[in-house]
Amino acid sequence: MYSKDNSIIYQNGKFINPKSATGDIYSQTLHYGNGVFEGIRAYKTNAGTKIFKAKEHYERLHYGAKVMNIPFQYTIDELIDITYKLLELNELQDAYIRPIITTGANMGLGSSDESTLIIQCWEWGKLMGDKLLKVRTSSFQRPNPKSCFVDAKVTGHYINSILARNEASASHYDEAILLDMNNNVAECSGANVFIEKDGKLFTPPKGHIMPGITRTTIIELCQEVGIPVEEKHFSLEEMKQADHAFFTGTAAEVVGLKSIDEYHFPKSWESTLGYKLMHLYKQEVLGERSKNLSKAV
């Protein structure tokens, strides 16, 4: 699914077939989850292939490497150039891009002083599909920000997301909403959440969440077109009084929710701010949005 016979990946300075990739069985990433990664999308636009917010994604990768004390020498510009080259070699324009920095051999717990950069790309539709999602409240909380850097995309953190996602699937839900340690709504297993109430949007502030690049884009779009939006904590009870809700993420893009636990969002999706933003977001990533026309929303 992720690679074909002629796929090319980047590994430490070389463009190679995935079958020739090497890995270290003593890597700290494998044993302890000390690695950092990104999820990026490229789009086929009228002006050619465009990697959406490449700089922001690679800055977050750098930040993750820094806080996890993983040595990493590539500059943002180098990373962007390599990624465009990789897309070209794979003849991909609409693509999901997965850079990962794995760490070297070290069975101790201090960070290894070696790292490997791997970048892969493949064609991938919207992660959570297009239909409205039936979600449940997870019995798992988001990690306490004092136990790790919740805003860094560290491989090991995703155990929390996997537990929540598996629990949701096992109980026949599409996805999970995780609360933070203070019982406020935090986010989905792999996306941020917005709720709509009386014509205004609310999304949890930074602190207990992965501050998504899509979330920032949505807030910026709201500000540009005059949709009221506020970063504010809200409880599960408040979410269950909302008119509607949606998730945002690079892989998921913008996707509406049908229900949370027993509560069905009352507004029709097509009449919500989330629906408008889903279309605006698509125009934004495709570079098709004229700033003057945007007020028409």
Ligand code: PMP
């Ligand atoms: N929350 C979590 C836990 C995620 O894994 C992601 C995906 N990176 C997001 C939110 C959304 O982030 P972004 O919009 O940067 O993809």
